[in-house]
Amino acid sequence: MxxxxxxxxxxxxxxxxxxxxxxxxxxxxxxxxxxxxxxxLDAGYLAMEGALKQSASAHQQSDACLALGALLxxxxxxxxxxxxxxxxxxxxxxxxxxxxxxxxxHASYSVPVLFFRGSSRADGAxxxxxxxxxxxxxxxxxxxxxxxxxxxxxxxxEHPVLRHPWAAGERRSWTVPASQKVVR
Amino acid sequence: MGCVxxxxxxxxxxxxxxxxxxxxxxxxxxxQPLQSSIDGSFWAKLGxxxxxxxxxxxxxxxxxxxSSAANHADIPGSLLVDDRSFETxxxxxxxxxxxxxxxxxxxxxxRFKALHPLERRRALIQESADRIWRDIRSGxxxxxxxxxxxxxxxxxxxxxxxRFYYWFAFPxxxxxxPVMVRSVQPMQQALGEDLSKGVAESCNQWLSSxxxxxxxxxxxxxxDNSVESVxxxxxxxxxxxxxxxxxxYADHSNLQSNPGWLLRNTLLMSAARWRVxxxxxxxxxxxxGLVDTAASLLLSVSLPHIPEGxxxxxxxxxxxxxxNSRNKTGHREVDLGESMDPKQLASAAVDLNLRLMRWRAxxxxxxxxxxxxxxLLLGAGTLGCAVARVLLGWGVxxxxxxxxxxxxxxxxxxxxxxxxxxxxxxxxPKATAAAAALQRIFPDVxxxxxxxxxxxxxxxxxxxxxxxxxxDVKQLEALVDAHDVIFxxxxxxxxxxxxxxxxxxxxxxxxxxxxxxxxxxxMRHGAAPGGDDAPASSSTINCKGAxxxxxxxxxxxxxxxxxxxxxxxxxCTVARPGLxxxxxxxxxxxxxxxxxxxxxxxxxxxCHDPDASSSSADSALxxxxxxxxxRGQLGGGFAQLCLVGQAFRQCIACSNAVVTQYRExxxxxxxxxxxxxxxxxxxxxxxxxxxxxxxxxxxxxxEEEESEEGLLAAPDQASxxxxxDVKDDWLEL
Numbered sequence: 001m002x003x004x005x006x007x008x009x010x011x012x013x014x015x016x017x018x019x020x021x022x023x024x025x026x027x028x029x030x031x032x033x034x035x036x037x038x039x040x041l042d043a044g045y046l047a048m049e050g051a052l053k054q055s056a057s058a059h060q061q062s063d064a065c066l067a068l069g070a071l072l073x074x075x076x077x078x079x080x081x082x083x084x085x086x087x088x089x090x091x092x093x094x095x096x097x098x099x100x101x102x103x104x105x106h107a108s109y110s111v112p113v114l115f116f117r118g119s120s121r122a123d124g125a126x127x128x129x130x131x132x133x134x135x136x137x138x139x140x141x142x143x144x145x146x147x148x149x150x151x152x153x154x155x156x157x158e159h160p161v162l163r164h165p166w167a168a169g170e171r172r173s174w175t176v177p178a179s180q181k182v183v184r
Numbered sequence: 185m186g187c188v189x190x191x192x193x194x195x196x197x198x199x200x201x202x203x204x205x206x207x208x209x210x211x212x213x214x215x216q217p218l219q220s221s222i223d224g225s226f227w228a229k230l231g232x233x234x235x236x237x238x239x240x241x242x243x244x245x246x247x248x249x250x251s252s253a254a255n256h257a258d259i260p261g262s263l264l265v266d267d268r269s270f271e272t273x274x275x276x277x278x279x280x281x282x283x284x285x286x287x288x289x290x291x292x293x294x295r296f297k298a299l300h301p302l303e304r305r306r307a308l309i310q311e312s313a314d315r316i317w318r319d320i321r322s323g324x325x326x327x328x329x330x331x332x333x334x335x336x337x338x339x340x341x342x343x344x345x346x347r348f349y350y351w352f353a354f355p356x357x358x359x360x361x362p363v364m365v366r367s368v369q370p371m372q373q374a375l376g377e378d379l380s381k382g383v384a385e386s387c388n389q390w391l392s393s394x395x396x397x398x399x400x401x402x403x404x405x406x407x408d409n410s411v412e413s414v415x416x417x418x419x420x421x422x423x424x425x426x427x428x429x430x431x432x433y434a435d436h437s438n439l440q441s442n443p444g445w446l447l448r449n450t451l452l453m454s455a456a457r458w459r460v461x462x463x464x465x466x467x468x469x470x471x472x473g474l475v476d477t478a479a480s481l482l483l484s485v486s487l488p489h490i491p492e493g494x495x496x497x498x499x500x501x502x503x504x505x506x507x508n509s510r511n512k513t514g515h516r517e518v519d520l521g522e523s524m525d526p527k528q529l530a531s532a533a534v535d536l537n538l539r540l541m542r543w544r545a546x547x548x549x550x551x552x553x554x555x556x557x558x559x560l561l562l563g564a565g566t567l568g569c570a571v572a573r574v575l576l577g578w579g580v581x582x583x584x585x586x587x588x589x590x591x592x593x594x595x596x597x598x599x600x601x602x603x604x605x606x607x608x609x610x611x612x613p614k615a616t617a618a619a620a621a622l623q624r625i626f627p628d629v630x631x632x633x634x635x636x637x638x639x640x641x642x643x644x645x646x647x648x649x650x651x652x653x654x655x656d657v658k659q660l661e662a663l664v665d666a667h668d669v670i671f672x673x674x675x676x677x678x679x680x681x682x683x684x685x686x687x688x689x690x691x692x693x694x695x696x697x698x699x700x701x702x703x704x705x706x707m708r709h710g711a712a713p714g715g716d717d718a719p720a721s722s723s724t725i726n727c728k729g730a731x732x733x734x735x736x737x738x739x740x741x742x743x744x745x746x747x748x749x750x751x752x753x754x755x756c757t758v759a760r761p762g763l764x765x766x767x768x769x770x771x772x773x774x775x776x777x778x779x780x781x782x783x784x785x786x787x788x789x790x791c792h793d794p795d796a797s798s799s800s801a802d803s804a805l806x807x808x809x810x811x812x813x814x815r816g817q818l819g820g821g822f823a824q825l826c827l828v829g830q831a832f833r834q835c836i837a838c839s840n841a842v843v844t845q846y847r848e849x850x851x852x853x854x855x856x857x858x859x860x861x862x863x864x865x866x867x868x869x870x871x872x873x874x875x876x877x878x879x880x881x882x883x884x885x886x887e888e889e890e891s892e893e894g895l896l897a898a899p900d901q902a903s904x905x906x907x908x909d910v911k912d913d914w915l916e917l
Contacts, residue, residue, distance in 0.1 A: 052255075052256055052259045054258050054259055083356075083358065083503045084212055084214075084362055085212060085213065085214055085215055085356075085358075085362055085363070085448065086214065086215060086217060086445075086503065087214040087215055087216050087217065087439070087442050095509065096219075096259050096262075119224075120518075121219075121221045121262060122219065122220065122221055122222070122262075122509060122516070123222055123348075123509075123516060123517075123518035124221075124222055124223045124224040124225075124226075124518065124520065125224075125518045125519065125520060125522075125523075126520075126522050126523045
């Protein structure tokens with residue numbers, strides 16, 4: 001255990017225990033569920049999907065990066081006439097981000113790996129790395145920016161169990177970006 | 185219908201827990217707009233549907249949206265559409281409430297824009313509102329409350345670029361007068377600890393006892409404060425029972441005093457069908473998936489009086505086009521290329537795979553630099569194919585092939601980028617066939633093929649050929665300028681002269697690979713000359729500091745036509761088939777080692793330094809030190825040697841004299857060299873060297889074999905250089 005390395009069986013036992021402890025003590029974040037690998041070769045993995053996070057900034061990536069958007073916005077499409085029953089105070093609310101988390105066993109390194117990917121809830125667009133960094137807790141953000149930490153770091157990586165694309169039977173099989181973010 | 189509904193007895197109306205403060209009593213109830221959430225799988229499904237079924241049809245498609253109650257203090261619920269939105273019947277999903285919608289996907293951006301003007305949008309939303317109003321009046325909405333939340337989605341899907349333009353509308357029919365707030369309080373406070381707990385329990389049970397429960401249902405609260413959840417269609421029975429009846433709503437709003445948008449049509453129905461002046465609504469919000477009594481609201485409202493015949497002739501006006509992410513009236517758009525485009529996925533996967541090396545093996549590896557390197561491959565034969573494959577492996581994105589030949593029937597088995605079909609009808613030009621193959625393997629690569637014959641010294645040009653040669657040289661110069669690395673992968677020695685000179689003159693990295701039958705040579709050329717080169721007779725060759733030699737540096741004759749007086753097997757490169765893969769791989773590894781080296785093309789040759797003083801510096805290199813030249817052979821025991829040799833001051837390809845002449849005179853100088861290679865010998869002083877060596881040989885005729893094995897190779901031996909048998913004075917390490 002001193003090396004931080006686990007066997008596949010140890011990982012599965014630990015993961016199931018972690019999931020049950022989490023269920024007892026977790027906040028609103030969601031629950032972890034165990035998923036078997038479909039190929040019978042790889043270890044299974046823990047998954048928590050669709051966790052919501054409100055972006056810290058009102059930064060909107062998807063609209064800004066589209067040249068065609070400006071073209072269409074020049075159109076005078078006309079404002080809706082007054083509707084006194086619509087609440088406008090939510091104007092400018094920061095966008096909501098959706099996160100999927102997977103804790104997988106990395107067979108080559110014999111370590112658990114936390115994978116996560118973020119997307120915009122509104123339009124499903126994958127978050128860019130800068131947006132993900134903003135969403136990270138301060139300690140993790142530091143980890144992501146340091147180059148010299150050799151054993152724990154955050155980087156983008158392919159999913160070791162589902163590889164790519166995600167295995168059939170996964171609902172979002174095709175949406176998996178190669179931009180899986182990984183924390184070891 | 186004309187039924188007269190009884191106003192339910194509101195047992196709690198005089199209780200103190202229903203606070204009717206004067207401030208809220210007369211205020212208009214405002215609703216939090218619903219946020220749409222569109223998953224990428226929706227567009228993928230739509231794409232398949234268009235390809236297989238819809239094709240050019242723009243008929244409206246019936247889809248299902250999935251509304252969710254707020255499950256978070258800061259984040260409202262949303263209306264989700266995804267790939268399951270296309271399933272019929274609408275799927276039942278835990279914690280999600282299916283509502284019917286209509287998708288109007290158009291085929292062009294122009295047609296999408298044509299839906300934008302206010303009049304057009306009003307007409308569209310009114311169509312959906314008509315159906316809602318009809319369902320309210322007929323009672324269908326009571327039987328199936330999902331009909332109250334009918335929505336509309338207009339879209340244009342650019343399935344080639346994976347860009348999607350869309351606009352949701354959640355029609356809310358405007359009542360004759362606005363709904364007024366009587367009171368709004370957290371449910372826990374409004375109903376008290378016990379009753380609110382009972383409500384939560386009943387609701388949780390109702391919601392979990394079957395997937396796909398509607399957004400709206402009724403709570404019957406008996407005298408003894410027992411709570412029962414019943415469907416909306418039980419209104420009449422519940423209201424006439426004398427019990428307290430509360431409308432329950434799985435509320436997407438997370439705000440403390442405003443319910444969600446979808447309640448609007450249901451309140452209108454309550455006013456129009458049930459004809460109640462007042463109504464209590466439990467706006468249920470969740471935490472961790474369960475109804476939370478502190479977060480949920482108990483809302484008491486005054487409903488407008490709906491006059492007889494109101495809305496009979498014409499559906500009242502409806503609102504509900506969603507604002508875009510900038511809070512403007514306008515459509516939304518999303519670019520999902522990054523996650524949907526298989527080409528972009530492949531490209532990202534290749535880069536990620538390379539970056540794995542940075543974990544432990546090569547932390548300082550600069551993969552972006554490799555990806556940005558532009559490689560020119562002169563020769564698209566066995567070596568060219570092998571080199572291109574390994575370059576792809578390193579994530580190189582820019583490869584240009586140059587070859588004058590066509591794919592022959594014997595090629596595909598040895599030359600890994602060609603197939604049988606490429607040989608048919610006289611054979612495709614190799615350069616373009618190789619470029620196309622590379623793109624099939626990895627679509628993100630920018631590969632081009634140039635069909636060109638490199639002008640060679642010793643191959644005399646007819647008058648008509650001079651113009652063509654001039655043009656070809658010009659094109660080759662431009663290609664060398666436009667690339668970072670030049671690979672010499674041809675099958676003759678003399679064709680390497682011009683690109684060697686160009687590479688030296690333009691200070692490009694030149695990687696050279698040549699095959700014999702069972703031996704190979706892989707080397708890199710030194711940087712542009714600076715006049716510090718070693719004289720030919722230099723006896724001590726220092727492997728550090730000095731400029732490294734080129735392919736011609738150990739030759740003392742100018743290149744001549746090596747194809748004359750050769751038998752067929754000598755003219756074609758007849759080599760053991762595994763050799764090209766070995767040499768090609770070494771060539772690319774050498775190239776990448778130099779690119780990652782801080783000194784680039786001036787990187788000193790790797791050598792075994794007995795002092796080992798350089799070992800710490802070498803270990804800091806991302807891919808370690810790089811040798812100057814590797815010679816290997818399969819014949820005598822699979823041996824491989826690393827050698828190093830300085831640039832030769834009198835080299836006919838890379839010496840200062842030749843490079844300076846080329847830089848000053850350009851094409852006329854090259855033409856002279858092509859027509860009369862011996863002029864190069866005169867220029868570099870080799871002619872002089874020859875005569876002095878001849879004199880020397882006359883004097884020491886007894887030892888002539890030794891001297892010929894040494895510096896002064898006989899012309900016929902030197903001309904077989906491309907076979908990898910160059911007699912030389914390379915320092916063996």
